[in-house]
Amino acid sequence: MVLEVKDVNVEINQTKLLEDISFEMESGTVLALVGHNGAGKSTLIKSLLGILEKSAGQIIINEEYNQDNSFLTFKQMVSYLPEEPLLLTELTVMQHFQLYGMSYELPENVLKKRIDRYVKGFELEDKLNEYPESLSKGMRQKVQTICALLPDTSLLLIDEPFMGLDIYAMDYLEKLIKEKAEKGTSILLTSHQLERIKDIADHFIMLQHGKIQSHGPIDEFETIQRRTADD
């Protein structure tokens, strides 16, 4: 198993944001995390990353690395695309890519090839020496997306991957996500774009008020969606 999540609970100021969350991910699978606004999707992603501290439970990567006691190794095995871009005002677009390449110890030639390919695919060729503030919102999102896709990690966490992207960029990202999964990366993503998710994901987890309300193979998702809509 690439990821094992066991009975994870998250509390802030005595409010339970996540309750007894358990699931597993095999290598090369795509898991969609769905649910209404405020259901706990981003909270779960942040607790997987260790940005939010859990009050109980275990998070283990590659059967060996527990978030609680191998945090640095754990971090190297995870890449994250946040809901809102977190770019640094002091760095150009290219410097962001180099920073990510270095942090994840990507060989120089691999990094260069990947940057060239993704930059072309997301149509950012003429923005490499720009700073984030001179980019449009969608362009900033593209830069952040490339940063998250550059490393070869066991696990890729993506919060709202398609937010702010135009239709071409969405299609291109969908292709890259599928490609990454085929190469063995496990991908956990949240999205409200249910039609697109059905195309990408193998499994789904539906969160409601911080609990897993249902889960299963993605082909079962439609039935559940219909049933919930009828309630």
Ligand SMILES: Nc1ncnc2c1ncn2[C@@H]1O[C@H](COP(=O)(O)OP(=O)(O)OP(=O)(O)O)[C@@H](O)[C@H]1O
């Ligand atoms: N730092 C925080 N302090 C207190 N409450 C928080 C904090 N972060 C999130 N919450 C609460 O946790 C709940 C889940 O929020 P979360 O952002 O995980 O939802 P979500 O499923 O990602 O929603 P959306 O679809 O709107 O992005 C919400 O009720 C939110 O108000």
